[in-house]
Amino acid sequence: MSLNCNEINLILDELNLEGAFIQEIIQPGYDTLALYTYKEGTAKTVLICTAQNSVRLNETRRKITKNDKPLRFMEFLRAHIKGCRINSVTQLGFERVIKLELSRIVQEKQKNKDYVHISLIKKPTLSKEELEAQNGPEEFEENYILYIKLWNNAANVLLCDVDNTILEPMFRRPERNEVKDEKFVVEVREQSAEEVAAKYPVREWNNQPNFNSYIDWWYSEHSSTLSRESLLEKAEKWYNSTRSKKESALHNLEAKLESFKNAAQLKHQGDLILSFGHLINSNSRYLECEDYETGKTVRLLINPEKSAQENAQDYYKQYKKAVSGSEELVHDIEIAKKQLAKLDALYEEIKNEKNPVKIEQLLRRDTTPKQQQKKNHPGLDYTVDGWYILVGRDANENDELLRHHVRGDDLWLHVRDFPGGYVFIKARKGKTVPLNILLDAANLAVYYSKARNAGKTDLYYTHVKYLRRAKNGPKGLVLPTQEKNLCIEPDKARLARLDSLHEEAQL
Numbered sequence: 001m002s003l004n005c006n007e008i009n010l011i012l013d014e015l016n017l018e019g020a021f022i023q024e025i026i027q028p029g030y031d032t033l034a035l036y037t038y039k040e041g042t043a044k045t046v047l048i049c050t051a052q053n054s055v056r057l058n059e060t061r062r063k064i065t066k067n068d069k070p071l072r073f074m075e076f077l078r079a080h081i082k083g084c085r086i087n088s089v090t091q092l093g094f095e096r097v098i099k100l101e102l103s104r105i106v107q108e109k110q111k112n113k114d115y116v117h118i119s120l121i122k123k124p125t126l127s128k129e130e131l132e133a134q135n136g137p138e139e140f141e142e143n144y145i146l147y148i149k150l151w152n153n154a155a156n157v158l159l160c161d162v163d164n165t166i167l168e169p170m171f172r173r174p175e176r177n178e179v180k181d182e183k184f185v186v187e188v189r190e191q192s193a194e195e196v197a198a199k200y201p202v203r204e205w206n207n208q209p210n211f212n213s214y215i216d217w218w219y220s221e222h223s224s225t226l227s228r229e230s231l232l233e234k235a236e237k238w239y240n241s242t243r244s245k246k247e248s249a250l251h252n253l254e255a256k257l258e259s260f261k262n263a264a265q266l267k268h269q270g271d272l273i274l275s276f277g278h279l280i281n282s283n284s285r286y287l288e289c290e291d292y293e294t295g296k297t298v299r300l301l302i303n304p305e306k307s308a309q310e311n312a313q314d315y316y317k318q319y320k321k322a323v324s325g326s327e328e329l330v331h332d333i334e335i336a337k338k339q340l341a342k343l344d345a346l347y348e349e350i351k352n353e354k355n356p357v358k359i360e361q362l363l364r365r366d367t368t369p370k371q372q373q374k375k376n377h378p379g380l381d382y383t384v385d386g387w388y389i390l391v392g393r394d395a396n397e398n399d400e401l402l403r404h405h406v407r408g409d410d411l412w413l414h415v416r417d418f419p420g421g422y423v424f425i426k427a428r429k430g431k432t433v434p435l436n437i438l439l440d441a442a443n444l445a446v447y448y449s450k451a452r453n454a455g456k457t458d459l460y461y462t463h464v465k466y467l468r469r470a471k472n473g474p475k476g477l478v479l480p481t482q483e484k485n486l487c488i489e490p491d492k493a494r495l496a497r498l499d500s501l502h503e504e505a506q507l
Contacts (some may be wrong), residue, residue, distance in 0.1 A: 002055035002152045003215070004200035005094040010211050011058050012098065015046065017089045022081055022102070026064050027074035033157055033170070034064045037086070047216075048148055050155035050170065052230045054219060057098065057148060059212040062220065076168045077159060081144055093188035094196045098148040103141055147184055160184050231359045232351065238363065239347045246343065250336040257329040263322035268293070269300055270315030277308020287311075331496045377405045379421070382444070382502055387437045388426040392476075393448050398422040399476035408465030411438075412480070413445045416458040420449020422476070424464070442488050443495055452490070459486045 003011070020039035027033050033048040047060040067074075084102040091098055144167075147158045156178055157170040164185070169178045178184070205214030276289035280302065287300045302311045346362065353359050378397040382389040390405060392398035398421060406412075409427035414420065423445040425433055442459050451457045462483040470477040 002053065003057070003096070003150060004202075005091065005096050006197060006200045006202050007211070007215075008057065008091055008096055008098065008150060010202055011215065012089055012091060014210050014212050015044065015059055015089070017044075017046070017086050017100075020044070020086050022084050022086065025074055025077045025082060026066055027071045028065050028067055030071065031155075033074070033077075034060075048157060049219075050150075050157065052152060052155075052233070054230070055150045055152050055155045056215060056219060057150060058215040060216045061213075062216065073157070073168060073170045080142075080159060080167070081146065084142075084144065092186050094191050094200075095186055095188055096150040097186050098150070100146040100148070102144045102146060105139055105141055107139055147186075149186075158184055228354070228359060231363065235347065235350045235359065235363055239343070239350075243340065243343055246336065246340050250333065250340065253329055253333050253336060257326060257333065260322045260326040260329065263319055263326060266315050266319040266322060269298075270312040270319065272298065273300060273302065273308055273312040273315065277312075280304065280308055280311075331500065335500060377401065380502065382440070382498055384437060384440055384498070384501060385434075387428065387433070389437070389441050389444065390424040390426070391444050391448055392422045392424075394421065395474065395476040402464070402467070402476065402478065406464050408463060410464045411441070411461055412464050412467060412478075413438075413441050413459055413461040413486075414480075415445055415449045415451045416460055416485075418449050418451040418454070418457075420445065420451065423448075438486070439488065439491070440494060440498055442486055443491055444498065446488065446490050447495055456487060456489050459488065460484065461486060 017037060017039070020037040022035055023038050023043075024036035025033070026036070031049065031051040033050075035046040035048070037044050037046060044059050045061070045064065046057065047064070048057050049055060081102050081104070084104040087101040087103055089098065089100055143162050145160045145162060145164065147156075147160060149156045149158070154173070154176065156173065158178060159167045159169075161167060164183050166178065166180055166182050166184050168180060172179050202211070203214070203218075205211050208214035208217060272289055272291065273287060275292070276287065279289055280287055282304045285302060285304055287302050288297060289300070290296070291298045303314070306314075350359055350362050353362065377390065378400045379393055380391040382391070390401055392401045401422060401424060406424045407427070411425040411427070411433055413423040413425075423441045425437060425441050438461070442461075445459055446452060446457050460480060460483040462480045466482045467478040467480055470479055
């Protein structure tokens with residue numbers, strides 16, 4: 001529940017900030033700002049919160065926690081309005097927009113034009129004319145306007161010059177023209193005080209010395225509830241958007257699989273070309289013949305410059321590609337369905353969670369962009385029956401894995417006679433690598449090498465401690481000793497299972 005316009009007016013009256021100086025500015029979070037003010041021996045901390053459902057401005061006596069990393073907007077405000085005097089504080093009509101007119105006296109060194117702050121409390125002992133006569137620093141006044149917009153769904157804080165040109169906003173919102181160098185404009189609606197007072201009553205503040213104290217207490221008491229409601233709204237938007245994208249991707253995969261259902265027809269068409277190859281006309285791009293299965297005349301697209309065998313082979317290749325693609329699509333569709341189920345389960349967990357901190361953690365875990373997620377190692381990793389497999393896909397990843405992520409007893413695999421990635425099986429104390437895990441790693445080594453389509457492939461494997469770097473060799477190149485040989489035929493089913501395990505781990 002955010003402040004209404006009448007509550008804002010009451011808070012401003014109690015704060016009485018006109019004539020106060022801004023001594024410090026703290027931004028504990030992206031949506032919160034604190035101004036430390038001083039006036040006539042009294043210090044006040046003015047808290048500005050722009051979080052949805054908690055939008056407010058009030059005095060607080062609670063400790064403001066500093067952010068570990070200085071934020072952009074705080075640093076900009078410190079450079080421009082720290083030390084400023086608050087000349088006036090007004091609410092623009094009943095629009096929940098507060099306007100602070102600020103000014104400060106600064107000195108300019110005539111030679112290098114450097115600007116320095118001077119005390120705003122101590123007056124210069126010499127007049128302006130005397131300073132100019134002595135060629136001393138010239139004083140001039142800098143003026144700013146700080147707008148505090150307390151709208152529930154679009155709260156913002158904007159520092160402007162006297163012409164209302166935005167110097168820097170707390171949140172950059174191009175759709176509202178709240179960006180640097182744009183004019184900040186607020187349309188003030190005509191409303192009667194009686195109408196507004198009846199429509200927006202001020203909350204009772206029993207057992208509190210003033211309304212500022214009540215607001216500070218009320219939001220601290222209800223912060224968990226307000227935070228949870230806001231996070232659940234955010235979670236709902238994230239869920240709907242994410243599910244829509246995943247469903248669209250699943251529908252595309254299913255549509256593509258449907259188009260591959262006629263793969264058997266391609267093979268049959270290749271058979272027809274072989275059977276009626278003698279009818280091919282070198283001047284026509286089509287072969288007309290009778291389908292011996294249906295008895296109907298069919299027209300097949302061919303290349304007249306190729307023989308019947310070559311044309312048939314083209315159809316067989318398309319058939320094999322369609323069959324292979326169908327198998328991969330079935331696997332991808334299963335993964336997509338699992339991702340949707342995982343998403344639904346996560347959203348249910350978020351909705352049932354009572355702790356706002358836990359909700360925020362769950363959201364952050366799933367909404368962090370992939371490029372911002374910390375990765376402990378390069379390449380890919382697979383966990384199979386408790387065994388951890390690392391895969392390097394190029395020279396850089398191979399070298400990085402060798403240098404920093406494997407140890408002497410770990411097993412190394414690589415294909416013979418072909419360039420490719422290194423595969424490592426992390427050692428487990430007191431255990432020997434099972435044949436099944438070795439074959440998994442070998443298939444990965446073949447798949448991430450130039451031998452991917454070579455059929456039966458030779459590999460060698462040894463412990464990392466038996467590798468030595470080739471002197472003056474390219475990056476990542478090693479020479480193995482005490483190696484053993486392994487010959488395998490790539491197993492698509494095994495690779496699909498590994499891929500499924502990897503995808504599930506990423507969910």
